[in-house]
Amino acid sequence: MYYKLNAVTQRLIKSAPSAYNPQGLRITVPTELPPMIFATPTKYVSEAGNMVEYLGHNKVPDLQKLFQKSDGVPVHLKGGLMDKMLYRTTMALTIGETLYCLMAADACDQLPPLQGSSRILYHSD
Amino acid sequence: MAHQAHAYHMVDPSPWPLTGAIAALLLTSGTAVWFHFHSLTLLTMGNILLLLTMYQWWRDIIREGTFQGHHTPPVQKGLRYGMILFITSEVFFFLGFFWAFYHSSLAPSPELGGCWPPTGIITLDPFEVPLLNTAVLLASGVTVTWAHHSIMEGERKQTVQALTLTILLGFYFTFLQGMEYYEAPFTIADGVYGSTFFVATGFHGLHVIIGSTFLAICLLRQIQYHFTSEHHFGFEAAAWYWHFVDVVWLFLYVSIYWWGS
Numbered sequence: 001m002y003y004k005l006n007a008v009t010q011r012l013i014k015s016a017p018s019a020y021n022p023q024g025l026r027i028t029v030p031t032e033l034p035p036m037i038f039a040t041p042t043k044y045v046s047e048a049g050n051m052v053e054y055l056g057h058n059k060v061p062d063l064q065k066l067f068q069k070s071d072g073v074p075v076h077l078k079g080g081l082m083d084k085m086l087y088r089t090t091m092a093l094t095i096g097e098t099l100y101c102l103m104a105a106d107a108c109d110q111l112p113p114l115q116g117s118s119r120i121l122y123h124s125d
Numbered sequence: 126m127a128h129q130a131h132a133y134h135m136v137d138p139s140p141w142p143l144t145g146a147i148a149a150l151l152l153t154s155g156t157a158v159w160f161h162f163h164s165l166t167l168l169t170m171g172n173i174l175l176l177l178t179m180y181q182w183w184r185d186i187i188r189e190g191t192f193q194g195h196h197t198p199p200v201q202k203g204l205r206y207g208m209i210l211f212i213t214s215e216v217f218f219f220l221g222f223f224w225a226f227y228h229s230s231l232a233p234s235p236e237l238g239g240c241w242p243p244t245g246i247i248t249l250d251p252f253e254v255p256l257l258n259t260a261v262l263l264a265s266g267v268t269v270t271w272a273h274h275s276i277m278e279g280e281r282k283q284t285v286q287a288l289t290l291t292i293l294l295g296f297y298f299t300f301l302q303g304m305e306y307y308e309a310p311f312t313i314a315d316g317v318y319g320s321t322f323f324v325a326t327g328f329h330g331l332h333v334i335i336g337s338t339f340l341a342i343c344l345l346r347q348i349q350y351h352f353t354s355e356h357h358f359g360f361e362a363a364a365w366y367w368h369f370v371d372v373v374w375l376f377l378y379v380s381i382y383w384w385g386s
Contacts, residue, residue: 059350060192068192075137093173098147098150100170104154105154
């Protein structure tokens with residue numbers, strides 16, 4: 001690439017190679033490409049592999065590392081705080097609802113017999 | 126930590142069988158309370174507990190298989206047997222309702238007018254929406270097979286497309302069947318015709334919803350890179366279940382909609 005000074009702008013500008021320009025020589029596209037600088041970085045398709053992040057990237061290896069940690073924590077709590085919260089909520093509901101169920105059954109037991117039915121009430125003696 | 130010298134899965138202690146059993150207690154007692162005392166509290170609580178149990182139990186199975194590597198070939202074989210046995214039990218479940226239908230329709234009682242369909246029943250035209258429903262489910266069988274082949278060939282985008290299409294077809298079936306239920310000229314209370322029709326097709330519809338949900342979970346897992354081209358049993362189980370739902374519909378269509386009209 002040849003440059004010359006533009007006297008008006010005081011800047012170097014590209015110019016045709018006037019020093020050596022034989023007849024018959026066709027000016028071809030320069031074989032060496034100028035370095036391309038991208039505003040946003042991109043990956044070549046060959047680098048990206050099979051699928052260029054279609055619907056998110058693969059988190060499975062990280063999750064495998066997390067769940068294979070030798071910390072003795074059972075699998076239902078190994079995910080962290082959310083697991084603990086969900087487990088506690090579920091157990092609270094289980095115990096609470098069992099007690100509610102027993103209370104409801106007891107309430108049904110306390111009901112008087114229906115008219116016309118032969119339902120027997122259990123006596124405590 | 127000691128390493129196991131065998132290929133089988135010794136499961137960590139888990140609270141979910143207990144919470145599931147309590148959920149079953151609440152659902153049964155809740156149904157009884159609803160029938161007799163018109164209160165939905167127990168039933169609602171049972172449903173919440175059931176959903177929490179299902180979410181956490183199946184989440185743990187995914188962790189054990191995909192993240193901890195416990196689903197070795199012998200373990201996977203056991204899972205396959207398990208799913209096949211479960212689907213077989215479902216076949217027997219539907220067999221009962223088909224038995225009921227044929228019992229009543231092959232020798233119609235005098236109370237029905239001695240004919241089938243019974244006197245006064247306006248049946249649905251089997252060549253209208255029911256035929257469309259048949260086409261929809263058959264098409265969904267094709268798309269789920271396409272999804273399977275795409276997984277095996279490592280085609281991520283195609284798998285997602287095929288699975289999505291399968292789920293959409295499943296939703297379309299449910300929507301169409303819902304419309305049919307709304308527009309039907311007979312109800313569940315219309316004698317044995319109504320009972321056999323709505324109980325058989327109703328349970329089938331429930332299984333379509335269950336199958337669609339299972340496939341939707343598989344879609345989420347596929348997007349999250351859980352499945353490999355060699356190991357994707359969760360998807361296979363969902364596909365088996367979906368084919369079972371399709372076959373039940375074909376029997377329903379031929380027996381109740383077509384022969385029974």
